[in-house]
Amino acid sequence: MVTSRTAYYEALRELALSKRTEFDVKTAGFGLREARQIYRAEAITIDRRPLPSCLKAIYMCDEVDVSVAIRIGLPMEPTLFALVHELKHHWADQELVRAGYVTCGDYNQNELVEKGAEVFAAEFIYPVAEFSDDIKSLGDGKWDVDKIIRFKREVCRAKVSYTFVRKRLERLGLVSRDQFDGVKFQKREEEIYGTPLYKQRWFRDRRRARTS
Ligand SMILES: [Zn+2]
CATH class of the missing domain: 1.10.10.2910 (Arc Repressor Mutant, subunit A)
Known part of the structure; x- marks a missing residue:
């Protein structure tokens, strides 16, 4: 089987x-x-x-x-x-x-x-071959939360979620199955890179002003 x-x-x-x-x-x-x-x-x-x-x-x-x-x-x-x-x-x-x-x-x-x-x-x-090539640019060091976020922000070429990246790394044997249980990747990403534009208050207010 x-x-x-x-x-x-x-x-x-x-x-x-x-x-x-x-x-x-x-x-x-x-x-x-x-x-x-x-x-x-x-x-x-x-x-x-x-x-x-x-x-x-x-x-x-x-x-x-x-x-x-x-x-x-x-x-x-x-x-x-x-x-x-x-x-x-x-x-x-x-x-x-x-x-x-x-x-x-x-x-x-x-x-x-x-x-x-x-x-x-x-x-x-996101073909495995392309993914495997892309992760090389971040070196051989172990994969932690911040490295995954860096990969997704700076290297990843495909439109995929954190879950996708995590599962792919798991398949390649680079992280373990429950290693990131309960991790809020989006929240951590905002801590590192700042709040995305569309969530910022001035941007929302401006958009609201425009559409009203
Ligand atoms: Zn189906």
Whole structure:
């Protein structure tokens, strides 16, 4: 089972890389607009709507229509990740979906198919090879909270979350699974780099004045 699981993930990574080539995806230039272009090319409708908290997105298809429902209110990086996760179902699982499979956070039932979609999305958005190259610029020292923040702020080319970076480092054996439990990366980032513009009071006031 371990071997076939590894082979399944490997095949999905290869699929991700070949789809990147097909759609001319460049890591630094891949965001929501580019993801939407792929959806348009594949004739998939995006339907933003409220969804239960266990669900970020759902892939649906019948003989005529293909659509993805995506939860309203997700931040940009998780939205992008979810959109690419659903592309894996589109390219690799259509038969399953037509046979009644429903994508959800129910990992017990659909664990392999779902984890495969996570593997696909991660490789599509930020290939392991590029990531491994990029982290070299920060040296061999051990990875702590501040180094992760520095990486995300100064080195990382992809639009990914702290969770993404943490999981990738974990996969590469550079950090341990529970090493950053309870760490608030965003808060620490603000301590180091200052409050982002859009959260600053004068900026909010100005925007409010403009729109009122
Ligand atoms: Zn899924």
